[in-house]
Amino acid sequence: MSSIQEVQDEIVSEFEILGDDKESTIYYIMELGGSLEEFPDQERIEENTIKGCQSKVWLIADEKDGKVHFQADSNTDITKGLISLLLRVLNYRSPEEIIKAELDFVERIGMGSIIGSQRSNGFASMIKQIKLYALAIQTKQNA
Amino acid sequence: MGIEIEKIRGLFPVLHQEVHGKPLIYFDNAATTQKPQAVLDALTNYYEKDNSNIHRGAHALADRATRYFEEARETIQHFINARESAEVIFTKGTTESINLVASTFGRKFIEKGDEIIISTLEHHSNIVPWQMLCEEKGAILKIIPINDAGEILFDEFEKLLSAKTKLVSIVHASNALGTINPVKKVIAAAHAVGAKVLLDGAQSTSHLTIDVQDLDCDFMAFSAHKLYGPTGLGVLYGKREVLESMPPYQGGGEMIKEVTFEKTTYNEIPFKFEAGTPNIGDVIAFKAAIDFINQIGKETIKAHEDELLSYASEQLSQIKGFFPVGTAAEKVSVLSFNINAMHPYDVGMMLDANGIAVRTGHHCTQPLMKRLGLEGTVRASFSVYNSKSEIEKLAEGVSRIARIKNK
Numbered sequence: 001m002s003s004i005q006e007v008q009d010e011i012v013s014e015f016e017i018l019g020d021d022k023e024s025t026i027y028y029i030m031e032l033g034g035s036l037e038e039f040p041d042q043e044r045i046e047e048n049t050i051k052g053c054q055s056k057v058w059l060i061a062d063e064k065d066g067k068v069h070f071q072a073d074s075n076t077d078i079t080k081g082l083i084s085l086l087l088r089v090l091n092y093r094s095p096e097e098i099i100k101a102e103l104d105f106v107e108r109i110g111m112g113s114i115i116g117s118q119r120s121n122g123f124a125s126m127i128k129q130i131k132l133y134a135l136a137i138q139t140k141q142n143a
Numbered sequence: 144m145g146i147e148i149e150k151i152r153g154l155f156p157v158l159h160q161e162v163h164g165k166p167l168i169y170f171d172n173a174a175t176t177q178k179p180q181a182v183l184d185a186l187t188n189y190y191e192k193d194n195s196n197i198h199r200g201a202h203a204l205a206d207r208a209t210r211y212f213e214e215a216r217e218t219i220q221h222f223i224n225a226r227e228s229a230e231v232i233f234t235k236g237t238t239e240s241i242n243l244v245a246s247t248f249g250r251k252f253i254e255k256g257d258e259i260i261i262s263t264l265e266h267h268s269n270i271v272p273w274q275m276l277c278e279e280k281g282a283i284l285k286i287i288p289i290n291d292a293g294e295i296l297f298d299e300f301e302k303l304l305s306a307k308t309k310l311v312s313i314v315h316a317s318n319a320l321g322t323i324n325p326v327k328k329v330i331a332a333a334h335a336v337g338a339k340v341l342l343d344g345a346q347s348t349s350h351l352t353i354d355v356q357d358l359d360c361d362f363m364a365f366s367a368h369k370l371y372g373p374t375g376l377g378v379l380y381g382k383r384e385v386l387e388s389m390p391p392y393q394g395g396g397e398m399i400k401e402v403t404f405e406k407t408t409y410n411e412i413p414f415k416f417e418a419g420t421p422n423i424g425d426v427i428a429f430k431a432a433i434d435f436i437n438q439i440g441k442e443t444i445k446a447h448e449d450e451l452l453s454y455a456s457e458q459l460s461q462i463k464g465f466f467p468v469g470t471a472a473e474k475v476s477v478l479s480f481n482i483n484a485m486h487p488y489d490v491g492m493m494l495d496a497n498g499i500a501v502r503t504g505h506h507c508t509q510p511l512m513k514r515l516g517l518e519g520t521v522r523a524s525f526s527v528y529n530s531k532s533e534i535e536k537l538a539e540g541v542s543r544i545a546r547i548k549n550k
Binding site for chain 1: 163164485486488489492493495496497504518547
């Protein structure tokens with residue numbers, strides 16, 4: 001498995017290929033959403049939504065072989081694409097790796113100017129929730 | 144005479160820019176309109192030459208500023224055909240105007256068991272102040288239902304009216320759908336049971352000729368920034384006798400006649416409702432905005448906007464997956480729509496990538512969206528400076544976006 005840094009570098013180079021054309025960048029993000037694994041219907045509930053997102057985002061996590069397994073979904077394709085980017089970097093990693101992860105790709109691809117400030121706040125909420133899940137699982141592992 | 148579009152566009156500096164490498168197409172006019180150079184000049188002129196606190200100043204600058212400020216009030220009086228300028232009160236915006244009525248008229252005249260009627264089409268700013276008032280007073284909020292086209296059901300409205308009805312507060316033109324309500328009929332029916340009527344004119348004032356005497360509304364609330372004027376400024380029109388019957392809104396300077404520690408007497412209208420130093424510069428600039436509208440003429444503006452709306456409806460209807468939201472017979476130039484299987488946020492963001500500014504979401508009308516069974520819409524709203532070629536670009540953009548999910 002590639003390291004967190006290697007995956008981030010991959011993402012950055014993919015976005016570099018897209019260049020400055022905003023429309024193709026958004027198309028690309030929307031397409032990425034298709035790669036998310038099927039989200040269980042029964043988990044599409046209020047308790048699993050991320051607060052601070054304009055669109056609806058559901059995120060759940062469980063432990064698999066000591067690693068954190070995330071599943072997520074959204075009612076908008078762009079948001080789905082954004083979560084899939086985060087999960088590509090952070091899914092199936094140890095809680096410690098996730099908690100310590102520095103997500104420099106966000107700035108390197110210029111996420112703020114791609115998605116705008118309101119969505120950027122939502123994106124920050126997603127990262128925070130992912131880390132909180134990792135922390136909860138780590139606490140359970142150490143108990 | 145029609146609109147000389149290039150000449151008008153030349154008056155709006157903000158329109159001449161690129162967004163994401165594409166020429167800006169601004170279709171978010173229902174949220175706020177852009178400002179002509181004359182408004183920007185009026186603002187800077189005021190701060191460069193006349194800045195001074197108004198009323199009671201014993202010097203030339205104060206005198207000039209007061210004169211311009213009160214001239215603006217008169218311009219607005221004529222713009223809505225109020226009987227006198229004292230019936231024009233300056234506020235922060237439509238929202239504050241409505242809240243002013245809720246906290247003064249409401250405080251004095253609404254009692255336990257009284258009823259206030261609003262419609263399903265209302266913006267949150269014409270829902271929440273009444274909910275707060277009803278909760279405080281034990282009054283009841285009644286809602287006029289709508290049909291699927293987004294028109295109020297007048298028969299149902301009549302059934303809601305009774306001797307208990309104290310106030311009907313209704314939107315003149317819907318911000319989310321564009322529906323123009325039959326407000327003259329609504330006002331007459333409400334008056335027949337002795338109720339007062341507030342019109343939310345936030346959208347209608349920029350598109351329709353307004354005559355508050357002919358409409359016979361008791362109050363009308365609107366915002367300067369949707370009328371090519373500055374943000375942070377609004378108007379509450381009220382009939383003199385109604386305004387005089389109401390207690391003041393906020394306490395402070397300007398609104399008093401005489402203050403002693405034992406008792407304070409209040410100033411005449413409009414000053415009774417304008418505590419503190421008002422938004423002088425913006426009021427003066429607002430006059431320039433109204434002058435701009437008057438120079439072109441409301442009828443000419445309306446004809447142009449109607450043409451844009453019907454052209455847009457015609458162009459977009461041909462797109463597979465497009466469906467309009469709000470198909471009332473009478474509409475201002477607002478086109479709300481969705482694309483089959485696509486979230487409005489995604490559509491809005493893709494349009495933005497094409498330099499096209501629209502609004503997406505619930506448009507501060509969540510109960511309306513719930514009634515329509517929608518999470519939100521994409522809203523394109525047209526103004527005096529928009530052109531048919533911009534609408535063609537919108538149609539091209541929407542068509543390309545719709546194809547992603549509607550092959």
